[in-house]
Each structure stands twice: as C-alpha cells, then as structure tokens.
Amino acid sequence: MSGLRRFLSQPRSVFGAGFLLLLLLASLCAPLITPYDPHSLEFDPFLPLSAQHWLGTTALGQDIFAQFIYGARLTLLVGAVAGLIATLLSVTFGLAAAYLGGAVDEAINTLINVFLVLPGLPLVIVASAFLRGGGVWPVILVISFTGWAFGARVLRAQALALRERDFVQAAVVAGEGPGRIIFREMLPNMAGLIAANFFGAALYAVLSEASLSFIGVGDVSLVTWGTMLYWAQAKGALLQGAWWWVAMPGLGIALLGTSFALLNFAIDEISNPRLGGGKFRLPPLRRPAQAGAGGNPDALLSIRELNVGYLTPGPTVRAVRDVSLDVREGELLGLAGESGCGKSTLAFAVTRLLDPPGAVLGGSVRLAEHDLLSLSPEELRRVRWKEFSMVFQASMNVLNPVLKIREQVYDAMQAHGVTDKAKLDARARELFDLVGIQASYLDTYPHQLSGGMKQRVVIAIALALEPKLIVMDEPTTALDVVVQRQILQEINDVRRRLGISIIFITHDLSLLVEMSDRVAIMYAGEVVELAPAHQLYAHPAHPYTQQLMNSFPPMTGPRTRRSGIPGKPPSLSAEIVGCPFFERCATRMPGVCDVKPLQTFPVAEGQTAACFLYDPTVSAALKDNALRDSQRAAADLQGEVSREPSRSVNLN
Numbered sequence: 114m115s116g117l118r119r120f121l122s123q124p125r126s127v128f129g130a131g132f133l134l135l136l137l138l139a140s141l142c143a144p145l146i147t148p149y150d151p152h153s154l155e156f157d158p159f160l161p162l163s164a165q166h167w168l169g170t171t172a173l174g175q176d177i178f179a180q181f182i183y184g185a186r187l188t189l190l191v192g193a194v195a196g197l198i199a200t201l202l203s204v205t206f207g208l209a210a211a212y213l214g215g216a217v218d219e220a221i222n223t224l225i226n227v228f229l230v231l232p233g234l235p236l237v238i239v240a241s242a243f244l245r246g247g248g249v250w251p252v253i254l255v256i257s258f259t260g261w262a263f264g265a266r267v268l269r270a271q272a273l274a275l276r277e278r279d280f281v282q283a284a285v286v287a288g289e290g291p292g293r294i295i296f297r298e299m300l301p302n303m304a305g306l307i308a309a310n311f312f313g314a315a316l317y318a319v320l321s322e323a324s325l326s327f328i329g330v331g332d333v334s335l336v337t338w339g340t341m342l343y344w345a346q347a348k349g350a351l352l353q354g355a356w357w358w359v360a361m362p363g364l365g366i367a368l369l370g371t372s373f374a375l376l377n378f379a380i381d382e383i384s385n386p387r388l389g390g391g392k393f394r395l396p397p398l399r400r401p402a403q404a405g406a407g408g409n410p411d412a413l414l415s416i417r418e419l420n421v422g423y424l425t426p427g428p429t430v431r432a433v434r435d436v437s438l439d440v441r442e443g444e445l446l447g448l449a450g451e452s453g454c455g456k457s458t459l460a461f462a463v464t465r466l467l468d469p470p471g472a473v474l475g476g477s478v479r480l481a482e483h484d485l486l487s488l489s490p491e492e493l494r495r496v497r498w499k500e501f502s503m504v505f506q507a508s509m510n511v512l513n514p515v516l517k518i519r520e521q522v523y524d525a526m527q528a529h530g531v532t533d534k535a536k537l538d539a540r541a542r543e544l545f546d547l548v549g550i551q552a553s554y555l556d557t558y559p560h561q562l563s564g565g566m567k568q569r570v571v572i573a574i575a576l577a578l579e580p581k582l583i584v585m586d587e588p589t590t591a592l593d594v595v596v597q598r599q600i601l602q603e604i605n606d607v608r609r610r611l612g613i614s615i616i617f618i619t620h621d622l623s624l625l626v627e628m629s630d631r632v633a634i635m636y637a638g639e640v641v642e643l644a645p646a647h648q649l650y651a652h653p654a655h656p657y658t659q660q661l662m663n664s665f666p667p668m669t670g671p672r673t674r675r676s677g678i679p680g681k682p683p684s685l686s687a688e689i690v691g692c693p694f695f696e697r698c699a700t701r702m703p704g705v706c707d708v709k710p711l712q713t714f715p716v717a718e719g720q721t722a723a724c725f726l727y728d729p730t731v732s733a734a735l736k737d738n739a740l741r742d743s744q745r746a747a748a749d750l751q752g753e754v755s756r757e758p759s760r761s762v763n764l765n
C-alpha cells in the first residue's frame with residue numbers, strides 16, 4: 114500500500130489532516146466565508162450569538178467569528194514558519210554534530226547546552242519586547258531561535274546511533290558520499306523524529322505567540338488567536354458573560370495541538386514500516402494435514418495445526434501453515450528448510466516471542482501440562498526459563514555490556530526464586546563447566562569474551578533452570594566453523610546428560626542429519642517431510658528433501674553437477690492450491706499435485722511426507738510416469754556434466 118493510501122486509511126491522520134486543511138482553507142478563503150472585516154468596529158458591543166454574528170461581537174463591536182477565521186491565518190503562519198526554521202536548525206546542527214564528530218560535535222554540543230539552559234519564555238518575552246513592531250516576524254524569529262536546541266539534541270542522539278548501524282557502515286564501505294549517506298540512508302530513518310520535532314516546535318510557537326499576546330507583549334493590533342485572548346481578558350469578556358470570546362481561540366489552539374499530535378503519530382507509522390500493523394486480512398486456511406495430525410500423547414511438546422501470519426497492510430503473510438509436530442522427551446528435533454520458509458516464525462510463535470505484526474492465527478502448542486498459547490503474561494514469566502528457554506542467532510548481543518557475566522547468569526535464576534549466593538555461585542560454575550568455559554570468566558564483562566564464548570554464556574543461561582525444552586534458532590551461525598562444531602558438540606553432550614529436548618533450527622541440513630534424532634523439513638510455511646535423521650539421509654522421501662540433499666556435494670565418489678533447486682518458493686501472501694512445491698518439482702503430477710488439497714502420507718516407519726507420490730489413491734501409472742520423466746531429466750543433466758572437460762582440483 115502506498116504511503117498516501119496508508120495515511121488516508123488511518124482515522125487519526127484523516128482527522129488531524131482534515132482539521133488542519135479545513136482551518137487553512139477557511140482562513141485563506143475568509144472573505145468568502147464571512148462578510149465582516151475582523152478589525153471593523155461597526156457593531157454593538159457584546160452582541161450575543163445570532164444568525165448575523167455566529168459567535169457574537171467583542172467589547173469593541175468586532176465580529177468574533179470573523180476574528181477567529183482571520184486570526185487563524187497569522188496563528189498558522191507563526192506555527193508553520195517557526196516550526197520549519199526551528200526544525201531546520203535542529204536537523205542541521207543535530208546531524209552535523211553526529212556525522213562530523215570531533216571538534217564540530219563539541220562546539221555544537223556546547224551551543225546546544227547553552228540554549229537549553231536559557232530560560233525559554235522569559236527570554237522570548239525580553240527579546241520580543243525589544244523587537245516590537247514588524248508584525249509577527251519578531252515573534253517568529255525569537256521563537257525559532259530559542260526553540261531548536263532540544264530537537265537538535267534528540268536528533269544528534271538518534272543520528273549517532275544510526276551512524277553505527279550496519280546498513281550505514283555498509284554504505285560507507287560501499288563508497289557512498291556523506292551527502293548520500295545523510296540524505297538517503299540516515300534521514301529517512303529519522304523521518305518520524307523530524308516530524309515530531311516540527312509539530313512540537315510549531316505547537317510551541319503557537320502557544321508562545323498566544324502567551325506573549327495574552328500578556329500584551331507583541332503587536333496587539335494584529336488579529337491572531339493570541340491577541341483575541343488578550344482583548345477578551347482586557348475587556349473582561351467572562352465578567353460580561355461573553356465566554357465564547359475566550360472559548361473560541363482557546364478551542365482553536367487545543368484542536369490545532371490535537372491535530373498536530375495526530376499527524377505526528379500518523380507520520381511516524383508511515384515512515385516506520387515496522388509500525389504498519391494494517392488490517393487483519395486472513396486468507397482461508399487450508400484443511401489441516403490428516404495423517405500425523407493426531408499427535409503423540411507422550412510427546413513433551415505438541416504443536417497442532419499451528420498457523421502464524423504477519424498482518425501487514427496488504428494481504429496477510431501466512432508464514433507457518435497448519436504445522437503439526439511433536440518433540441519427545443530428550444529428543445533433538447532438527448528443523449531445516451531454505452531461507453524464508455517460516456522456521457524462525459515457528460520458533461518465535463512456540464516460545465511466545467512473536468512481535469506484531471506477527472500473530473498466531475490458529476492451532477495449539479502444548480508443553481507438558483502447559484497450553485503455551487493461552488498462558489497469561491504472568492504465567493508465561495513463571496514458565497519461561499524454567500520449563501523452556503531459547504537461544505537465537507544473535508543471542509550473544511543480549512548480554513548487557515555494563516554488567517558482569519556473573520550477574521547476568523544469576524538474573525534468570527534469581528527471577529525464579531534462587532537467592533542464596535552460595536547456590537547461585539555453585540550453579541554458575543557448574544553451568545560454565547557444562548558449556549566449556551572456565552569459571553574465572555564469570556567475573557568479566559561481555560567485551561572481554563570472544564563471540565563463541567558469549568554464545569556459550571547464553572547457552573549456559575538457557576540451561577540455568579534445567580528447562581525441559583530449549584528452542585535453538587541458528588545458535589551458532591554467527592561463529593566460525595571450528596567454534597560452531599565445538600559448541601554443537603557441547604550442546605549435544607549436555608542434552609544427553611540432562612535429558613533436555615531441543616528444537617534445533619538451521620539451514621545446514623548435513624549438520625542437522627548428523628546431530629538430530631528426527632528432522633522436519635519445512636517448505637513455504639509447511640512441514641513437508643518428517644523422518645528419523647538416518648532415514649532422511651538414506652531415503653529422503655519428498656522431492657524437495659531429495660533436491661535439498663542433492664545440493665550438498667558428496668565428500669567422495671565421482672564428480673556430479675550441483676544445480677541447486679530451480680525456481681523459487683511461492684508467495685506466502687497468496688493462497689496456495691495443492692502442493693506448494695509443484696512449480697519446482699521434477700516429479701510433479703499435473704492434475705493431481707496442483708489441484709488436490711495437500712495431505713501428509715506415511716512413507717516408512719516414523720517417516721511422513723506431504724507428497725502425492727505417497728498417496729495410495731493416486732494411480733501407480735501416474736506416479737511411474739512422473740518418476741520416469743524426472744529420471745530422464747536427471748540423466749540428461751549428468752550427460753552434460755560428463756561431456757564437460759574435467760578439471761583437476763589441487764587440495765594443497
């Protein structure tokens with residue numbers, strides 16, 4: 114959805130922009146709306162509300178409605194111009210300080226600090242008093258130059274944080290110039306804050322102008338909402354019962370502030386795609402798989418017909434579709450599949466860590482006696498770490514840099530009632546021993562540890578309360594291969610020693626086959642094959658699994674071509690009819706696989722596949738045809754390889 118459509122689809126932006134636009138139009142077309150001159154003193158004083166004078170008249174006989182409409186012109190002008198100048202100054206100083214750093218940063222920071230300690234309104238009063246005459250411009254200038262410092266400080270802080278972000282560093286490495294980095298990489302990420310700065314400064318200007326006028330500083334011969342308040346107070350409007358003379362400019366300022374705030378929210382939401390919740394649009398759910406959906410009552414973790422989606426402004430992204438899986442006690446269940454197939458979404462949903470716009474759309478997750486999806490936040494707090502824990506890819510970044518490792522290891526245990534210092538120390542040492550780190554590292558800070566050690570610390574924390582289940586989503590991906598191997602070995606040892614169940618997620622199928630008891634293969638949000646690891650290795654059943662296995666070159670034997678899997682997975686926002694792998698499948702059966710609702714079929718002992726090649730109701734002739742075609746295609750491919758001149762490989 115385009116930015117404008119998203120803007121128009123939100124009630125708050127429609128109200129905010131609607132009121133502002135209405136006011137702007139009314140003030141610009143004032144002569145068409147009211148026949149009266151706001152300065153004209155031609156009427157009787159204090160006339161009540163009537164058809165001729167919608168808001169009555171002032172003590173001097175001016176039409177209040179005309180004053181309100183014409184007064185909006187200068188009030189809006191003050192807000193817009195002072196807001197713009199102050200924001201421009203804030204952005205320029207804030208970005209220059211953050212980007213240029215060094216002496217420039219110090220100089221700007223000092224300037225910001227000086228302006229921040231200057232008392233705002235008294236300074237405006239003094240400066241305006243000196244600059245009397247010249248209409249509203251002195252007020253605008255004074256307000257602009259006294260109102261930029263706070264915004265500059267906030268923008269500087271955000272720019273400093275952004276400058277360290279990976280995408281900005283990548284742009285620097287790619288050789289982008291400072292202008293492009295600031296305007297293309299950094300500024301769009303600051304749009305929400307800049308908008309907030311503008312609306313804040315504009316409101317400050319409107320309120321300051323009103324306050325200055327109210328106390329008689331500034332040019333009270335002009336018509337603004339501020340001067341209306343001044344005259345109403347000076348002429349005793351409330352004593353005369355003419356409350357609308359006070360109420361109208363007051364209400365105008367309040368509504369203007371509200372519309373600024375609403376517009377600010379709306380711009381923040383549009384400029385930040387992560388806040389774009391959008392409407393809940395749920396595509397129809399596919400029938401749940403039948404075979405294998407019954408579940409094993411002895412399983413420790415039982416996931417049933419789980420559906421998870423991302424409620425984006427467009428169609429819902431159905432990232433996990435009717436997934437049913439069991440994890441047994443002490444089992445290591447591997448979960449593999451290509452990028453974007455929904456592995457992490459499944460892990461986040463199971464551990465209740467899914468953030469909006471992600472949402473569980475249906476299904477259940479039971480861990481021992483706990484129905485995980487219906488636990489209250491308090492129940493979840495009690496169960497998490499004690500019954501299940503998780504380790505994610507960049508988990509090492511969760512370590513607080515200013516706290517010693519010991520305190521961070523203690524935290525989870527203390528939150529669950531272990532307070533005895535001796536017990537905490539003994540347990541921390543035991544955990545470090547388990548994950549292969551010397552206990553002396555307990556008294557270091559995270560920056561003193563290597564990436565591998567930090568990841569081991571996180572694994573130790575995940576083990577601290579001996580949970581029944583640990584969900585590990587690519588826990589070693591950020592580490593080098595040697596450290597990866599060591600840590601995986603330790604994870605496996607610990608699991609065997611403590612009898613913990615693990616869901617282990619990775620792209621690396623060969624690794625998974627080596628360490629798992631069973632492996633589930635995901636494709637386009639669905640589990641397409643589930644089998645004991647050795648069975649999956651020796652006899653992969655689903656064509657997708659076969660092609661995945663085929664993507665890894667064998668260590669021994671003749672040279673064969675690794676072609677990868679042609680094509681790409683279907684869009685997860687669309688409804689998928691039949692098998693999601695149909696388009697890429699070498700053994701597809703048109704008229705069956707692209708038409709029938711997908712089901713899971715038993716293949717061998719403990720092995721199931723969501724593939725119609727194992728559907729007993731599909732004729733053997735059709736299956737034979739499909740298999741023959743795919744074998745012919747494979748033979749053609751190998752023929753091409755053998756015709757290519759061979760290359761020798763030097764391993765030295």
Ligand SMILES: Nc1ncnc2c1ncn2[C@@H]1O[C@H](COP(=O)(O)OP(=O)(O)OP(=O)(O)O)[C@@H](O)[C@H]1O
Binds near residue numbers: 425432451452469685
């Ligand atoms: N916040 C989000 N909003 C919309 N779609 C999302 C969001 N997060 C993930 N997705 C989509 O959900 C799908 C599944 O993503 P997920 O990260 O679970 O896959 P994955 O298999 O873990 O991938 P990887 O191995 O690369 O981490 C992808 O198509 C992704 O684009």
